[in-house]
Amino acid sequence: MIFFILSGLLFCAATASSRQPTCNAESQKIQMVKEPASFTGAKVGSRVEVVCAAIAEPLPSISWLKDGADLHVHTNYASTLLFESITEEDYGTYTCVISTCCNGVTRKITTVVGEPTCENEHGSAPVAFGADREYKTYGDAKAACEALGMRLAVANSAAENTALVDAMKAAFQRPLKDTKFDPDNWAWIGGSDRESEGKWQDIYSKQPLKYFNWMKKQPDNWKGKKKKVYNSNGQDFLSINRVTGQWDDSFAEHKRPYICQCPVEA
Numbered sequence: 001m002i003f004f005i006l007s008g009l010l011f012c013a014a015t016a017s018s019r020q021p022t023c024n025a026e027s028q029k030i031q032m033v034k035e036p037a038s039f040t041g042a043k044v045g046s047r048v049e050v051v052c053a054a055i056a057e058p059l060p061s062i063s064w065l066k067d068g069a070d071l072h073v074h075t076n077y078a079s080t081l082l083f084e085s086i087t088e089e090d091y092g093t094y095t096c097v098i099s100t101c102c103n104g105v106t107r108k109i110t111t112v113v114g115e116p117t118c119e120n121e122h123g124s125a126p127v128a129f130g131a132d133r134e135y136k137t138y139g140d141a142k143a144a145c146e147a148l149g150m151r152l153a154v155a156n157s158a159a160e161n162t163a164l165v166d167a168m169k170a171a172f173q174r175p176l177k178d179t180k181f182d183p184d185n186w187a188w189i190g191g192s193d194r195e196s197e198g199k200w201q202d203i204y205s206k207q208p209l210k211y212f213n214w215m216k217k218q219p220d221n222w223k224g225k226k227k228k229v230y231n232s233n234g235q236d237f238l239s240i241n242r243v244t245g246q247w248d249d250s251f252a253e254h255k256r257p258y259i260c261q262c263p264v265e266a
Contacts, residue, residue, distance in 0.1 A: 035096075047085065048113060049081070053078035054077060064095065083113070093111075095111075096111075119262050135257060168259065189240050218248050
């Protein structure tokens with residue numbers, strides 16, 4: 001059930017002589033005091049307040065739509081949709097409509113009150129995590145993604161690979177380190193050839209990867225220097241350069257950032 005918390009009475013400011021709304025250039029300027037937040041992870045039974053407030057001269061009116069339908073509530077300058085205990089029937093797209101009294105200037109701000117799906121809680125996949133201090137081994141990175149209801153990301157096309165790079169650029173916002181293989185320059189993604197050398201597959205579906213974007217001379221399955229073997233298994237796990245988007249095969253023991261994404265529907 002929705003309750004409406006209203007502020008003020010619905011009226012237009014008027015001059016003393018004409019009793020008509022005073023309209024001027026400032027009347028067209030709607031300034032938002034509080035934009036309605038998105039509640040795309042709202043669980044059934046939770047309490048949610050969606051606030052919309054704006055000012056203008058004269059004061060603007062505020063009304064609400066749900067999925068395009070008028071909720072028949074009108075007030076001026078501030079209004080709150082209050083869900084004391086949200087139900088599935090309350091889920092939907094809500095639009096706060098702000099209108100000036102005399103010039104007909106209207107602004108619409110839409111928000112979503114929805115079920116707590118992976119995409120709703122984390123945003124459009126892929127989503128970069130561990131951008132600063134969250135440096136983990138491959139196994140720990142995989143577990144961290146799964147704890148969020150997600151998975152280590154994988155790119156199945158050039159477009160998806162570009163999306164991974166965009167997610168990393170947004171998260172890091174700093175240049176690469178000078179050392180090419182510095183852990184800060186790379187992030188774990190969900191591919192491996194541990195089960196069969198040279199046969200790279202998605203670590204979840206176990207299906208062969210069909211898209212690759214290897215860095216020059218990679219993969220090389222390097223095991224270490226001749227006199228000191230670093231890892232007898234070699235480099236069996238995928239990492240992606242966070243600026244170029246090129247791939248490298250890496251040791252699972254290395255600690256570096258990682259990229260999670262919401263599970264892909266079959």
